[in-house]
Amino acid sequence: MLTLQTLLAWTALAAGLVLLPGPDTLLVAGHSARSGTKAGMQAIGGILLGGAFYMALCGFGFLSVLNAVPGLFLSVKIVGAIYLAWLGFTMLRGALRPSAGETQPRMRLGGSPFTQGFVSTVLNPKLAMFFLAALPQFVGTGPDAPWQGMLLIGIVYVLGFVWCVALMLVATRAGRRASQSRAMRWFEGAMGVGFVGLAGRLALTRNV
Template sequence: MLTTHTLLAWTVLAIALVLTPGPDTMLVAGNAARRGFRAGIATASGIALGGVWYMALCGFGFLSLLNAVPGMFAAVKTIGAIYLAWLGLKLVRGAIAPARGEAAPVAMGAPFRQGFLTTILNPKVAVFFLAALPQFVGTGPEAPLRGVLLVGIVYAVGFAWLALLAGLASRAGTRIGNSQAMRWIEGALGTAFVGFAGKLALSRN
């Protein structure tokens, strides 16, 4: 059974985790600044769905397969690094390419997919849960269900933070309202994503 003390301790850890800058934070802020608040919320919703994915893995006991099956961590890590690098290079290319009139509206499905894929293709998230959850859920047949609840807390806190971030970033983007400045922002975000891809590719299990 999860005690009040355990829940409070995990919530503090969840807050510290979601406030640490990473690909999710950069993706939400970038999409909200460039495309508006709805795009930021769509991205955050995709990230939250990625959290449901980890909740399912935890509940069915599959999360440990990432370490148990040889090569699985490396495979997910490689795919995730390639995807982050692709996102980064796409942003950099968009920043370098000359403006061609007014951009067409972007469907909300694109930022949603970006949020979902960057979450499930980052094995470091799964490794964090593998390392941290056993200290809080204990053992026994109910341990996976307790793990599902704790993973849910992380993504509930994360969604609240990302929604706030989307609002702030979209307001900042509206105030800037300069295509040249936005291209600089895209270039900086693209470079950051390439850096995240390199860091992920070099990480160890």
């Protein structure tokens, strides 16, 4: 049974996780600044669907498989790092070498903002490792643990939704002010560097 004290403690921990810069932050900020609130909301929708994926894994007891099966964590980590690095290098290439006739660089990232948000969330094993390490300390191992874990994961993504919407609004406004080609190119270059850095950090992540 989750107590009020437990929920408050988890909410505080979840807020820290949400505010920690990650792929979701860069995706929402990047798409919102370049293409406005519609693209930002699409990225947020993909991120939330990724959160629902983790809730389902927890509810069915499959989340621990990532840690239990030898090599699975490493495989997901490598694929996730490659995906983030690809996003980063694609943005850097677009910022440095815009196509002929373009007045502004485009966010040339394969797939829609929704797809990118979902894939980057699912392929981030650091989230799974966080849930694996933290959830048992709050829900225990009783028969209701999977459902309680789903609730706590849901809290993370409710907070994440609020944060991402606020970030989207700020980034959209900033993008309108920096709509000139050179300013946007610098912005996308910085975002590309951020994605590459996240890929490197993910590659160095160790299993729990």
